[in-house]
Amino acid sequence: MFTVGEFSRLAQVSKRLLRFYDEIGLLTPIQIDPSTGYRYYHAEQMTDLNRILALKDLGLSLDQIRGLIVGQVSSAEMQGMLLLKKTEIEQHLLNEMARIRKIESRLQAIRSAETNAPLNVVLKRITAQPVLSVRTMAETFSVALDIFSHIRAALPDVAVNGALFCMCHSETMVDEDMDLEIGCLTEASNKTIVPLRGGLHLRPRTLPPVETMATTVVKGALETIHSGYREIGVWTAANGYRLAGIPRELTLQSPRKADGSDLITEIQFPVETL
Amino acid sequence: MFTVGEFSRLAQVSKRLLRFYDEIGLLTPIQIDPSTGYRYYHAEQMTDLNRILALKDLGLSLDQIRGLIVGQVSSAEMQGMLLLKKTEIEQHLLNEMARIRKIESRLQAIRSAETNAPLNVVLKRITAQPVLSVRTMAETFSVALDIFSHIRAALPDVAVNGALFCMCHSETMVDEDMDLEIGCLTEASNKTIVPLRGGLHLRPRTLPPVETMATTVVKGALETIHSGYREIGVWTAANGYRLAGIPRELTLQSPRKADGSDLITEIQFPVETL
DNA sequence: TTGCTCCTCACGTCACGTGAGGTGGC
DNA sequence: TTGCTCCTCACGTCACGTGAGGTGGC
Numbered sequence A, B: 001m002f003t004v005g006e007f008s009r010l011a012q013v014s015k016r017l018l019r020f021y022d023e024i025g026l027l028t029p030i031q032i033d034p035s036t037g038y039r040y041y042h043a044e045q046m047t048d049l050n051r052i053l054a055l056k057d058l059g060l061s062l063d064q065i066r067g068l069i070v071g072q073v074s075s076a077e078m079q080g081m082l083l084l085k086k087t088e089i090e091q092h093l094l095n096e097m098a099r100i101r102k103i104e105s106r107l108q109a110i111r112s113a114e115t116n117a118p119l120n121v122v123l124k125r126i127t128a129q130p131v132l133s134v135r136t137m138a139e140t141f142s143v144a145l146d147i148f149s150h151i152r153a154a155l156p157d158v159a160v161n162g163a164l165f166c167m168c169h170s171e172t173m174v175d176e177d178m179d180l181e182i183g184c185l186t187e188a189s190n191k192t193i194v195p196l197r198g199g200l201h202l203r204p205r206t207l208p209p210v211e212t213m214a215t216t217v218v219k220g221a222l223e224t225i226h227s228g229y230r231e232i233g234v235w236t237a238a239n240g241y242r243l244a245g246i247p248r249e250l251t252l253q254s255p256r257k258a259d260g261s262d263l264i265t266e267i268q269f270p271v272e273t274l
Numbered sequence C, D: 001t002t003g004c005t006c007c008t009c010a011c012g013t014c015a016c017g018t019g020a021g022g023t024g025g026c
Helices: A004-011 A015-023 A045-057 A062-069 A075-114 A141-154 A155-159 A228-240 B003-010 B016-025 B045-057 B062-069 B075-114 B141-154 B157-160 B228-240
Strands: A122-126 A131-137 A164-168 A178-184 A201-207 A210-221 A241-243 A248-253 A264-273 B039-040 B121-127 B129-137 B164-168 B178-185 B201-207 B212-220 B241-242 B248-253 B266-272
Touching: A015 B241, A045 A062, A045 B121, A045 B212, A062 B212, A075 A228, A075 B075, A122 B045, A122 B121, A131 A141, A141 A164, A141 A178, A164 A201, A178 A201, A210 A228, A210 B045, A228 A264, B003 B016, B003 B039, B003 B045, B016 B039, B045 B062, B121 B266, B129 B141, B141 B164, B141 B178, B141 B266, B178 B201, B212 B228, B228 B241, B228 B266
Parallel strands: none
Antiparallel strands: A122 A210, A131 A178, A131 A201, A164 A178, A164 A248, A210 A264, A241 A264, A248 A264, B121 B212, B129 B178, B129 B201, B164 B178, B164 B248, B212 B266, B241 B266, B248 B266
16 A cells, blocks of 8 residues: 555656546545545556556547546457557658658758748648639730729729639640639628629639648739749748649739739649648 | 638638737737727738748747747747757657557557457656665575565565565576565665675665666566566567666565465566667 | 627636645654 | 645646627628
């Protein structure tokens, strides 16, 4: 029979841990003095404690361990739990390795540039986006700009909220004869069709969700937006990803200055791991 | 200018996160309505948020990130933090891989035995142990048993507390001509020398700490204790460790029955990773 | 009026660590 | 009496998630 202090020293765990396991009913001392509340442990309980510690070491939660101790679990269920835990840890390992790659690419960037460059690219999971949009062929870039202003004219409040977007469905990234989709974010319930100047119509649609988007925010006129694409390209290569799909450009702030230098755009590019 | 709801949708994060980052001063909206408390975010703040998310993605804590944002950190310091984080994660990876090996060996044990065998072996870090001990050559096993009973006679209270231990310093694990160290755990302040029957003396000493001990608890007479050693041997091999040093046997409960079947012993075996 | 968004508490999460404040036996 | 152990609260950790309960504008 050992007191908490003795038992904790022999087991090389903290007294607090023993009291805590008593409190949550994981390991109750065989005897508790009713007047003083002193806990007394028996030598055989070391086996129980070891079992708990071993299961904890496998990564199971105390709740799961209690389940194993009280309700007898079949070996099949035990296998299931362990397999589940194993895949969980394996997934975790992959994430951690990706994290290391990111850190390394960051370190590389610091060393090569000797500057604390802004850290712009972030991975995000993007949910399905209800939009009102129009898809059309644009021979030149100014056609796209015209459609933008037509939308702003038709939906003045949207122009303020800055939820316009643009996608280029063309395979090649040329600046002429582009298959463009242009529109604005909306709610799922909005099913209206909005006519635009020039005979085009905004129609309701839902952009599919994307598991991993590499995103970055660019401030400046449309002509400078390629810098954002370059940044995403460099980042994905350095971090073990590859571009996978067509990008979206999201206007966070429409320009008010004549030169468009106060435009703020978020670029979203689907990526996948190599 | 966006409200929390709009900004959270655009950024694909929760509103709670934005309010929380405001609360802890990580990302304050550029404007807060004094009467309603409504938060308003500017499009440019998306860049700040992205920076925070990117740093978080590297594994930095919000506290560290705030440090980076408020007090400008030099690129050298940044490198230091990232390198530290990287080694931290690498260590973590090793631990997780060891955990997977343990799970696999557990699964193997379940499948081969088709039984939910007791899970006995636990790794522990053992601190330095102040002891009173005697070291001597024992020709036969019964000499060791005699020394045990001499110690119990000299220190009756220790016999109750069950803190006797035994180590075999001999290289080979034969049962004759063993270089034995036998004694009991004590406090660091205890510097007494205890004479035993037979002319031997217990002297104060400190057993060195051991980083990783594979430990198991065995109930039964001394003759059955080899089962514990076998268990540790199998376990270490299956989990990617190797025996490294001399084991300790710790008596958790001295036998009171004549056949010694109520003896409870903990075996501690130093191990290291392969 | 109904529905929608906004707000501020404030508890819950997970497995304990760390005092605070008090007691009992040598 | 001093020192040591034991006890029971109860807060802190980390980064939010999740209601509860109430408000303001269409």
